[in-house]
Amino acid sequence: MKTAAITMFAAGLLAATALSGSAFAQSGPIKIGVVTPLSGTYTPIGQQVRWGLELAAKEINAAGGIAGRQVNLLFEDEEANPSVAVQKAEKLFQVEKVDFLTGTVNSGSTLAVAQLAERNAKLAATTVSFADSITTDKCSPNMFRVNARAEQQSVALAAWLAKEKPKAKVYYLGPDYEMGRSTVAAFKSSAEKGGAQSGGEVFAPLDSKDYTQYFGQIRATRPQVLYTSVAGNDTVRLLTQLQDFGLLSGLTVVGASGTVTSQNITAIGAAAEGFATGVGYSPQIDSPANKTFVAAFRAANKTDPDLYGADSYGLLFAYKAAVEKAGSTETDKVREALRGLSWQTPQGTKTIRAGDHQAMQPMYVVRVTKGKFDIIDNVSSENAIGPDACTRF
Amino acid sequence: MHDRLTQSMRASHLLALLFVLAALGLAAMGAATGDTFYLRLGTEALIFAGLALSVDLLLGYSGALSLGQALYFGIGAYVSALTLMKLPSFWLAMAAAFLATLIASIIGGLIANRVRGVYFALITFGLAQVMAKVVYNTRELGASDGMIGIPVIEIGFGPFSVSAGSPVGFFLIVLAVIMGLYALTAYLLDTPFGRVLTALKANEKRVPFLGYSVWRARMAAYVLAGVIAGLSGALYPMLRGFVSPELMFFATSGNAVISVVLGGVGTLIGAIYGSVLLVILKSIIGSWTEHHLIVIGLLFMLCVMFLPRGLVGVVRPAIETWLSRRRPAPVAAADPADLPAIIAETARTSR
Numbered sequence: 001m002k003t004a005a006i007t008m009f010a011a012g013l014l015a016a017t018a019l020s021g022s023a024f025a026q027s028g029p030i031k032i033g034v035v036t037p038l039s040g041t042y043t044p045i046g047q048q049v050r051w052g053l054e055l056a057a058k059e060i061n062a063a064g065g066i067a068g069r070q071v072n073l074l075f076e077d078e079e080a081n082p083s084v085a086v087q088k089a090e091k092l093f094q095v096e097k098v099d100f101l102t103g104t105v106n107s108g109s110t111l112a113v114a115q116l117a118e119r120n121a122k123l124a125a126t127t128v129s130f131a132d133s134i135t136t137d138k139c140s141p142n143m144f145r146v147n148a149r150a151e152q153q154s155v156a157l158a159a160w161l162a163k164e165k166p167k168a169k170v171y172y173l174g175p176d177y178e179m180g181r182s183t184v185a186a187f188k189s190s191a192e193k194g195g196a197q198s199g200g201e202v203f204a205p206l207d208s209k210d211y212t213q214y215f216g217q218i219r220a221t222r223p224q225v226l227y228t229s230v231a232g233n234d235t236v237r238l239l240t241q242l243q244d245f246g247l248l249s250g251l252t253v254v255g256a257s258g259t260v261t262s263q264n265i266t267a268i269g270a271a272a273e274g275f276a277t278g279v280g281y282s283p284q285i286d287s288p289a290n291k292t293f294v295a296a297f298r299a300a301n302k303t304d305p306d307l308y309g310a311d312s313y314g315l316l317f318a319y320k321a322a323v324e325k326a327g328s329t330e331t332d333k334v335r336e337a338l339r340g341l342s343w344q345t346p347q348g349t350k351t352i353r354a355g356d357h358q359a360m361q362p363m364y365v366v367r368v369t370k371g372k373f374d375i376i377d378n379v380s381s382e383n384a385i386g387p388d389a390c391t392r393f
Numbered sequence: 394m395h396d397r398l399t400q401s402m403r404a405s406h407l408l409a410l411l412f413v414l415a416a417l418g419l420a421a422m423g424a425a426t427g428d429t430f431y432l433r434l435g436t437e438a439l440i441f442a443g444l445a446l447s448v449d450l451l452l453g454y455s456g457a458l459s460l461g462q463a464l465y466f467g468i469g470a471y472v473s474a475l476t477l478m479k480l481p482s483f484w485l486a487m488a489a490a491f492l493a494t495l496i497a498s499i500i501g502g503l504i505a506n507r508v509r510g511v512y513f514a515l516i517t518f519g520l521a522q523v524m525a526k527v528v529y530n531t532r533e534l535g536a537s538d539g540m541i542g543i544p545v546i547e548i549g550f551g552p553f554s555v556s557a558g559s560p561v562g563f564f565l566i567v568l569a570v571i572m573g574l575y576a577l578t579a580y581l582l583d584t585p586f587g588r589v590l591t592a593l594k595a596n597e598k599r600v601p602f603l604g605y606s607v608w609r610a611r612m613a614a615y616v617l618a619g620v621i622a623g624l625s626g627a628l629y630p631m632l633r634g635f636v637s638p639e640l641m642f643f644a645t646s647g648n649a650v651i652s653v654v655l656g657g658v659g660t661l662i663g664a665i666y667g668s669v670l671l672v673i674l675k676s677i678i679g680s681w682t683e684h685h686l687i688v689i690g691l692l693f694m695l696c697v698m699f700l701p702r703g704l705v706g707v708v709r710p711a712i713e714t715w716l717s718r719r720r721p722a723p724v725a726a727a728d729p730a731d732l733p734a735i736i737a738e739t740a741r742t743s744r
Contacts, residue, residue: 108638179537
């Protein structure tokens with residue numbers, strides 16, 4: 001009867017935990033649930049999310065909390081899997097009775113959690129997912145996004161390109177999977193609005209060892225600009241092979257924000273020189289607010305913040321402003337307060353657009369110079385945001 | 394009448410009865426305290442128990458390790474999701490998932506059953522990975538984002554109806570479906586077909602000499618397992634309201650194999666106990682430490698080292714002895730894990 005005993009034990013455990021999760025609504029600390037990957041491939045992103053939120057919570061609590069209430073962060077590992085994310089988010093909503101939820105990284109998790117938030121009448125926000133669908137065709141009245149979406153990144157880059165190389169002929173090289181194809185399509189439409197011409201496009205399999213087979217086509221069209229959305233070690237091979245074949249001279253290489261990162265930039269070496277991309281954050285942003293933030297982040301975590309850390313840090317201040325404006329943590333009141341809210345972040349002023357819950361923010365174009373990203377241009381939030389395509393609310 | 398297999402299955406049935414009673418007790422307790430999370434977590438555990446059941450049917454009876462059973466779970470989930478978004482009917486979604494996984498598992502079986510042993514494991518793994526990648530890159534199926542917006546349905550039984558949004562109601566429905574699948578599998582294993590499967594695991598070369606088709610039996614087991622996984626998968630979008638390609642990934646198949654090993658290979662009910670235990674453990678340990686994968690991994694290793702027959706494998710012989718004492722059987726109780734030895738022995742003596 002060992003199994004029966006185990007079942008009874010599990011039953012008792014379940015009942016005990018169910019009963020202990022009683023609510024402390026509108027008094028005591030404000031609970032914010034964080035469902036983010038703490039294990040697996042996306043751990044570095046989850047780590048930045050965690051550091052950003054913890055720093056913000058520490059600063060807010062030291063300054064007296066949100067409307068006099070301390071902030072309490074509750075972390076759960078979502079393993080970058082929507083099925084796990086939904087289960088953990090449900091636990092935070094129903095057992096821990098959190099007031100607000102954030103942290104989801106991959107877009108599938110964010111979309112699934114948005115639906116869950118709706119069904120639980122709670123609010124959630126993402127600081128990482130950049131799939132356009134989250135605030136366009138699959139927008140949710142209970143989901144907010146405070147980071148830049150894919151379109152903002154490509155609009156910023158295309159705007160810079162139109163200024164730098166007017167009417168350039170652009171060749172597109174993407175990784176052959178859904179995300180790769182959609183990033184190329186998005187940038188292509190932004191660039192063509194800015195007057196660029198297409199020299200052609202090609203999709204290479206993920207994890208390609210040899211890109212030289214595409215170089216003939218690239219040479220034949222003589223593009224001035226090459227756009228690529230490959231990532232990780234694929235970028236290393238693509239750029240070094242381009243350099244070996246002498247194709248980089250006279251060619252401006254631009255790409256997605258994940259194409260060249262701090263993780264692969266040293267491996268690419270000199271071939272990364274001149275690579276430009278559009279981003280929502282860079283530790284080099286020259287403002288007093290950002291300098292204070294970078295110094296505090298570095299002191300706490302011994303490393304520089306990236307865009308995920310900065311966006312997550314900023315989110316808590318938006319929530320603080322909204323709760324203080326609403327005078328409550330009730331879903332409907334906080335939602336109203338968040339709509340149209342403008343607040344200060346290390347990246348500058350962000351404004352949540354009421355129509356689709358997407359944050360408008362200034363965008364930056366960064367270029368690799370001597371192995372480091374330098375900010376070379378910025379695009380105002382109004383010019384980077386793109387049309388409101390959310391029709392649900 | 395009572396041979397060894399019947400004897401040990403009767404012990405499994407007793408454990409199944411205990412499981413249902415415990416589940417009903419929990420449901421009543423959950424309903425009384427107004428709980429939603431734990432009931433829905435339990436529902437999810439039962440859904441994954443269906444998947445584990447299908448793995449145990451293959452691994453524990455026909456002796457074929459499938460590392461890609463999530464393929465049929467995922468197909469069932471996606472077909473059910475697509476059906477529900479067009480027409481929110483429980484029965485229609487289940488029927489569609491049944492048909493789709495029936496066809497898919499016939500195709501998959503034709504491919505995978507050409508090989509045995511480790512190659513079978515690799516082929517099933519590969520099939521699931523290929524299909525997961527296809528779904529991952531098909532925009533019409535939501536690609537990497539999956540599909541959200543599956544409505545909360547009303548499940549009608551003649552004049553009665555239960556909402557899938559009601560934690561207790563849906564828990565009971567899923568419990569009924571999964572235990573129904575258990576009963577069906579247990580019944581089929583008690584027929585001559587089931588004996589041929591057991592013989593396959595014990596001594597496959599001998600089976601054709603006894604006049605049975607190996608291929609046909611393996612195929613039937615594979616298709617049955619595929620359909621069980623598919624029907625369980627069909628319940629997933631009704632509970633969570635979304636589907637994502639991760640449902641077909643190896644993590645899902647791997648968890649099902651872990652559940653079976655934890656609960657006891659070749660016991661059927663062990664798969665269900667194992668799955669519930671794994672889901673509960675993952676939820677509790679996951680909230681306690683971010684290194685939950687290490688803890689689960691260690692528990693799994695300890696289980697393999699010290700409880701190689703799984704939890705049910707440990708308690709079942711005792712129940713069998715107890716049952717046979719209550720109603721004396723012509724043959725002394727034996728563990729089904731000894732079956733290969735018994736068959737080999739019979740083979741030797743009959744030589």
